Amino acid sequence: MHRRRFLQNAGLGLPSLAALTSLSACKAGPTEANPSVSSDSERVIVVGAGISGLAAARHLADRGQGVVVLEARNRIGGRIWTSGKWAGMPLDLGASWIHGIDSNPIAALAAKARARTVVTNPDSSTGYLADGSEVDGAQAKAIDRWQSKMEDALSSYQDDADKDASVRSVVERALRWSSLSDDDKALISFGLNDYEHEYSGSVDRMSALYFDSGADIKGKDVLFPGGYHQITDLLASGLSIRTGHVVKHIDWDSSGVTVATDKDTFLAGHVVVTLPLGVLQRGAVTFGPGLPANKRTAIDKLGMGVLNKCYLRFPKVFWPDTDWMTHVPDVDKYGQWEQWINISRVTGRPVLLGFNAADFGRTTEGWSDTRIVDSAMGTLRTIFGSDIPAPVGYQITRWASDPYACGSYSYNKIGSTPSMRDSLAAAVEDRVHFAGEATHRDSYQTVHGAYLSGIRAAKEVAD
Template sequence: MHRRDALKLLALIFLGGGSSACGTGEGIGAGMASKGRTIVIGAGLAGLAAARELRHNGHDVVVVEARDRIGGRLWTSSAWPDMPLDLGATWIHGVRDNPMTDLADTLQARRLVTSYDKLATYDANGQLFTDAEAAHREAIGNQVRMALHNAQQRDADVTVRQAVAALTQRLQPSLAATRLLNFVVSSEIEHEYAASAHRLSAHWYDSADDFEGDDALFVRGFQVITDYLATDLPIEFSQVVKEIFWGEHEVRVFTEKMTFAADRVVVTLPLGVLQSNSVRFTPELPSAKRQALAALGMGVLNKCYLRFNQAFWPHDIDWLGHVSAQHGVWNEWVSFQRVAQMPILLGFNAADHGLEIEAWSDQQIVASAIETLRIIFGAGTPQPSAYQITRWATDPFARGAYSYNALGSTPSMRDTLAMPVDAKLFFAGEASHSAYFGTTHGAYLSGLRVAEQILEL
C-alpha cells in the first residue's frame, strides 16, 4: 500500500470514531429553539457554505466577519468596471464534477476557459524557446519528478529542495541547466503550492486530489458564488474576533466591539490567522489540534495585474513562462487578451520572493515586473496604464494565500484540524480538507462537512 493510501485509511477510521462521539448529544425536539444557535466565524467560502446549509435546515445562525465585505480570500475587485478581477482565488481548477461548477451552472454564471496548452516560454535572455530548449526543459522536469518520486519511497521525509539536491549538484556546471531546474521547481511546484521548496514536504507536498477538465474563471469574478451563498444570511461585519470561550455550556465569542453567545461556534479562520495566535481559545485547544496547526504551512502567492493600452505580446496564448536569472522572479504570467479581449497581464510571485516583495512599494513591484517584460519584449515595452497588487501574507485577516504540507506535517493533521471539540467547536476552511486543501472547492466542501456534523447532533 502506498504511503498516502495507508494514511488516508487511518484518517477515515479516526474520523469515523469522531463522528460517533459527536452524535451522543441530548435528544433534539422540534423547532429552532431546540436546535440552538450557531456562530460562524468568517464570511469566506467555507463559512458561507456552512451558514447557508444550517440556515436552510432551520438553524439559528449568525456570521461574524472581521472585514467589511464577504469572501475572505475570495475577493473580486471592481476597480476596473469593465473587467472585474479576482485578487484571491481566480479559477475553478478542474471543471469536471467540481462543486464550484455545479454552483456556477445553477447561477448560469458566464465563464472563460484558459488553456495550459496555449503557452509561450522565454529563456533568461527573452528569447522564445527553441524545440531543443523545450525538450531540455521537459527532460529536466522529468528528472525533478523522478527525484521526488524516489524521495517519496523512502521512510524519512525531506524537503522538496533536499530531494532534488543531487540533481542540482549534477546540473550546476551548466548555468542554463541550473536555471531550467529552478524554473521547473518554481513554476511547477512553488507556484502551485504557494510555498518554498525549502519548506515543502517531499512526501506530502502533492497529496491533494484534483478534478479533471479545464480551468475556468468567471466573467464577473468569483463574487457571483459568494454573493449567492450569502443571500439572506445575517452577517455582522467589522467584528474582529479576539477570544473564543468554550469551557462552559454556553460558547461566547468576544470581538473588539461586542460579545456573541451561542451553543456552538464554527471557526473558519485561515490557517495563518490561527497560527498567529491573534485569536485566543479559552480553554486552549487540545494538544493534537495545536500540533497540527504548528506543523502545517501557510503559503504565499501574490498577484500583480498590469493593464496596458494595447497588447504587445502574442494574442493567441494564455500563459507566458520566463526562465529568470534569479530564482522565482516573475516566472509565470497570464494573458487576458485571448479569453477576454483585454490587454491585461497577470504576474505571479510565490514563496520566498512572493513574501519578500510584500515589503516593496507598489512602484517598486511594478518596476520589477516591467523590467522582466522588457527582457522578453524589448526596451519599447510601455508602462502600464493601471495596476492592482496583492499582499496576502501581511493581510491580518489572511496571513497568507493558502495552506501547504510542510516538512514535519502529514495530511492526517488536516483531519485532526477538522475534528469537532466537545460538540462546541467546529472547524472548516481549505486547510481542514486533506483531499482538496488550497482550493475553493476544498473550502466549500469543508463548510458543507461542518454543517452536516452539526445537523447530525
C-alpha cells in the first residue's frame, strides 16, 4: 500500500534563498503603448514559477509561443527552494528527492543539468525506542508485524467498505486499540505517523479508501547534493519571468484572459494557473465569472498537508553512519520527531534533518525557532545522551504559514475521490488551464507529477 517501503520516508521537500539564476535579464517589460498594461492576444500567462509553471512555460517557449510567468515571491521554484544560508552547503527546504528514478522526467532533467544525485537507502536505518535504546531484532519484527496488520486492515477496508472513514479509525478498530498495551500502542502510532510523513495529511482526516490512490513509484530515491534549484534554473533559463507579482484576480471571456496583480494588469489569450491547492482553498485569488461547481468541490474537499523540516548543524557527528534514523516516542508524544535523515552522508558536514508532519508539523509552526530546536534536541538527547553538543546552526520551514504555499503537498481527505483531481485539472472554457501536483491524478505529491501537469496544461494551450 505504501509507494515506498515502511521506514522509507517521504517528503516533497521544500529552499531560504538559493543560488538562483539571475532573472533581471528575463523580466518582461511593459508595452510601449501603455506602460501599465501588457497586452498580447497571442500570449500565454503562467501564474506561478514553481516546477509546474516553469514546465508549462518552457514547453510553450521552446515552440515559439510568447509566455510571461508571474510569480508572487522574489525567487523562482515555489515549493522547490534551495537554501544558500550555509556557505558551500546548499540545503533543500522544499522538495528534496526524485522519488523513483526509473523513467522519471526529473531524472532526465537532472542528467541534462549535470546535477549530481545521491541515493538514499531505506534499508540503511537505525531505530530507537522511547527510552533511547536501540531497536533490537525482536522489536523490529514487532514493528513490521504491526505495520503488516495495519496494511491488511486498510486493504480489507478498501475492498469491502461502501463509505469512507479515516485511516486512524479503520486501523484502531481492526487492531482493537482499547485492548492493547501502551507499548503496542506506541508501535502502532509510530506506523500511523509514517503514513503522515508519506502522505502529509493527518490520519484523523486522511481517506482510508483513497489515501494511497497514486501510482506506484519505481526505482531508487535520490537527493541533490547541489540542491534541487539546478532543475528549476535549467527550466527557467531565458524565460520571461516577473517576480514580486502577487496575482489577485483572473478573468476571461471569448476574446482572452485578464490577469490582475498587485502591480499590473496583463492580457493574453490563455492563462495557466499553477497555484498550490492550499492557495486556491484560501481564496486569495478570485476568478471572474466563477469556477465550475465540480472544480470548486474539488478545491474544497481535497486536503492540503504539511511536512516541515528542521536542519540542525553540529560541530561534530555523534550519530550512526546510516541514511535514516527513527524514534518511537511514547503514545502521549505522538508524531514528534519520529523521522531523521543523516545529511552528513550527502554533504560531508555534520548535519541532521528532522521531519514533522500533519498535526504536529502544523503545531510547531506556531512555536519560536528556539522552542522547535529545544524540542528536537530533547529527542536527540534521549537517544544519544545529555552530553551531545548543542547545534551551531539551524534552518526551519513553516510551509502551512507560507501564504504562497499554504502547505507542503496535497492528500486525499475523507470525502474526496481521485476523480476530483481530474476536475481540478480541467480547463475552463479553453482559456483558463490548471496545473500543479494536486492536479495529477496518478503522481500527486511529487515533483515529477507537478512537472508532468505543467506539460499537460501547455499542450492544452498549444492544441
